[in-house]
Amino acid sequence: MEKTAAGAGRRGRPPGEAAQSHAAIMDAVYQMLQETPVRDLTLEAVARRAHVGRPTLYKWWPSKSALILAMFHERIGSELAPSSDGTVEEILRSKVRFLIRQFHGFFGKVMADLIAEGQSDPGILSELYERHMRARREATVAEIERGKANGEFAADLDPELLIDAIFGPIYFRLLLRSAPLTEQYGEELVTQTLRGARPAAGA
Structure with missing residues (x-):
């Protein structure tokens, strides 16, 4: 490099x-x-x-x-995920569908290439995160905090961990191609992950 x-x-x-x-x-x-x-x-x-x-x-x-x-x-990389006025869960599902669609196009190819190059040049990863990912992640954190405030999610939920749990596997499949990256997979991933994010019954 x-x-x-x-x-x-x-x-x-x-x-x-x-x-x-x-x-x-x-x-x-x-x-x-x-x-x-x-x-x-x-x-x-x-x-x-x-x-x-x-x-x-x-x-x-x-x-x-x-x-x-x-x-x-x-x-x-400038296109933002479509906004939604629904529940925070609906917003998360919309973001997941949008990302998976992007990953099946030219965006996904270049993203995977940049991450691969970043293994030998960490500056690429830093720049990619700061200019492309940080603002999107912070917006998602704010949405999850809203979900905590309105009772949609548990009050002690860690937004950063929830984001990693939902979006990390999507990047995993993009990079390793271990299994098909489909919208159905994204829906099931959100459903499974959010099971642990709900308030406890009777709380």
């Missing part, structure tokens, strides 16, 4: 004419990652596809990791 991605996000969207080069680079990375895994992508190949020089890439992104993460955040 070239340089750590920690703190190495895009150095700012270029103004004016340079915006065309920026868009061409993002297009090139997006298209190439549909043809090759992250580990095989090179800055030289991106520069050729985008018709720019390598110095242009390094001007905005200090490493291949930073470039790929920038494309991920701009093009495929």
